[in-house]
Amino acid sequence: MLTMRDMTKSFLGTPVLQGVTLDLRPGEVHAIVGENGAGKSTLMKLLAGEYQPDSGRIEIDGVPRSFSHPAEAQAAGVGIIHQELALLPDRTVAQNIFLGREPTRRGLVDRAAMERRTAELLGELDARGIGPRTVVRDLTVARQQTVEVAKALAADVRILVMDEPTAALAEHEVAVLSDLVRRLAARGLGVLYVSHRLREVFDLSQRITVLKDGRHVTTLDTAATSPEDIVRAMVGRELNAYYPPLATPRDVGDAQLTVSGGGNDRLTDIALSLRAGEIVGIAGLQGSGRSALARALFGAAPFTRGTMTVGGRQLRPRRPREAIRAGIALVPEDRKAEGLALRQSVRDNTLLVTRAVPARKRPPDAQALAELLRRVRLVARGGAGQEVRYLSGGNQQKVVIARWLAARPRVLLFDEPTRGVDVGAKAAIHTLVRELAREGLAVLLISSELPELIGMSDRVVVMAEGRVAGELPAGASEEDIMRLATGGGSRRAPTAGAA
Known part of the structure; x- marks a missing residue:
């Protein structure tokens, strides 16, 4: 459903991405990993229309696409959820989900229709404890993530980018979000999942792409590789170097x-x-x-x-x-x-x-x-x-x-x-x-x-x-x-x- 070919991007003459190629299949969770500065977020922002590439080509369903604004990417079925959530804390869940796309009736916002559709979306996501009229400020970070996902579904997104979605979550909240990601994939969405947490990468993804210094290192089937292999590809050191010996x-x-x-x-x-x-x-x-x-x-x-x-x-x-x-x-x-x-x-x-x-x-x-x-x-x-x-x-x-x-x-x-x-x-x-x-x-x-x-x-x-x-x-x-x-x-x- 998605191919990004030979993507290149520089800032102030400094190369950030150099000829990176990536693809995504329907119903797949494709993890993107690499050290900070590897180019992961930049690649995702090129797809979401937040940046424009210096060169390269994006194809969706085999059709070449170029986006000069995030709204154009969203219209093509691409959504992105950043690590720092983009919600208005003092608005309700329904108002956030339909921000800028509010249903109208006789020239006025149709609040009842908006809240009814929000309830349907939350029900599809099995989002307990969240209602259309709940104020976002009163939600935990994990539930705010769920609102972001509902917002993407309301926009008919087919390709969803999740950039470090669990960075601010506790362990039990990670499990809730993981179940949500699996349900999205089961619906046929393609999910590009950027994370530093290898355990959840192996738990969720079907394939893993490793970036290093703005270049594509390898793409591997998750079932055919190990955390040790991924760490070696990312940083050139063994996983057991993570934790020094304990005190005596x-x-x-x-x-x-x-x-x-x-x-x-x-x-x-x-x-x-x-x-x-x-x-x-x-x-x-x-x-x-x-x-x-x-x-x-x-x-x-x-x-x-x-x-x-x-x-x-x-x-x-x-x-x-x-x-x-x-x-x-x-x-x-x-x-x-x-x-x-x-x-x-x-x-x-x-x-x-x-x-x-x-x-x-x-x-x-x-x-x-x-x-x-x-x-x-x-x-x-x-x-x-x-x-x-x-x-x-x-x-x-x-x-x-x-x-x-x-x-x-x-x-x-x-x-x-x-x-x-x-x-x-x-x-x-x-x-x-x-x-x-x-x-x-x-x-x-x-x-x-x-x-x-x-x-x-x-x-x-x-x-x-x-x-x-x-x-x-x-x-x-x-x-x-x-x-x-x-x-x-x-x-x-x-x-x-x-x-």
């Missing part, structure tokens, strides 16, 4: 942070201990209190009760500045909204904390800054002077990490450290986090990706409904974690300093 008992030192009876309006009776040299994973479903815990420890949404010690000194930070001075650092969940000044340079972003809280540490000089950026393996063509907004997601995350390393903390909190990051950058971040733990930092690691939590954590604390539901030792299974996260059991690891 002799690597672990004294407690750097402890909490007893910690609570606020989101958290209840938190007990937690982080020791020098170890990585403690925090698991739980969306809304379980994982991010609220990190923000409480960092003083952004502080504990209002309980006790907390940092480096042996009793302290319950009331604001981030107090936490920073005590040696606590937070790499936030949303790096663009909370972690970066996007229009400022790599240098200014890296020095932000040491300049803003001078009582903590002296800002590094030019030589020390260059060494810091080398350590986090930053790739920036413009060096330390490049604006952060022009970096890939993985390199933006490395800048956030470099900023906190400049402040030399004793406790490092990571909230979704590899969200929206390609497999190469993930491996680099995993290695760096383990190196920091070996050097004596106490690391708390929040992740929605259970394989990452299991592979990186020396022990896993599971949260549910704002409480600690239990603790598991290194090597715990996904089933054990989910049992605690969903209230199906209680288990604690027999380790000193357990939560």
Whole structure:
């Protein structure tokens, strides 16, 4: 149903795509994978009419097509759902689905017809908990994704591009979206599925295309390949390089942070201990209190009760500045909204904390800054002077990490450290986090990706409904974690300093 031949695109003289060819069959989920900067999103935007190719040819049902605007692509049956959803939060589901295409009666919007058709579309998608009059702001991200799909179906889309659709979803929400994608394929839609998560790629797709540096590397039948083969094609390294060795008992030192009876309006009776040299994973479903815990420890949404010690000194930070001075650092969940000044340079972003809280540490000089950026393996063509907004997601995350390393903390909190990051950058971040733990930092690691939590954590604390539901030792299974996260059991690891 779709062929893209020899697609080429450059920006400001820099090649982004070089002769990429791709095809899609009816009822197929065709996954597109590659490191950040490989050209995946650019290729999809060429198809959706958001960019125009420098050369190449698009054919739909064998007929050559060219799109100068997304509306033209949509009229040809092509829809795209971006990682950052394009919904109006204060409008209803029906208003969003039919935005710009509202049915009319006697010159006025036919609200009843619009809501009736919306209910039909939601029923086809088995979208429980969503109604035509529901305000989008009140929906979870997973349900907003469903609204985007309904919006595409309302426009009679036959080819659907999904660009990192699960990047902001928790594990159980990914399963819901996966079922939805399968139903779309069963209806005969062709789905181009861009994702960094290899597990869902193998679970959903029939074929996988690998891009690297703007070029087509290979297209493989999913059933005839393995994650190891795909990683090798993407980055030239083995899958087992993802997770460095865990800590041994002799690597672990004294407690750097402890909490007893910690609570606020989101958290209840938190007990937690982080020791020098170890990585403690925090698991739980969306809304379980994982991010609220990190923000409480960092003083952004502080504990209002309980006790907390940092480096042996009793302290319950009331604001981030107090936490920073005590040696606590937070790499936030949303790096663009909370972690970066996007229009400022790599240098200014890296020095932000040491300049803003001078009582903590002296800002590094030019030589020390260059060494810091080398350590986090930053790739920036413009060096330390490049604006952060022009970096890939993985390199933006490395800048956030470099900023906190400049402040030399004793406790490092990571909230979704590899969200929206390609497999190469993930491996680099995993290695760096383990190196920091070996050097004596106490690391708390929040992740929605259970394989990452299991592979990186020396022990896993599971949260549910704002409480600690239990603790598991290194090597715990996904089933054990989910049992605690969903209230199906209680288990604690027999380790000193357990939560």
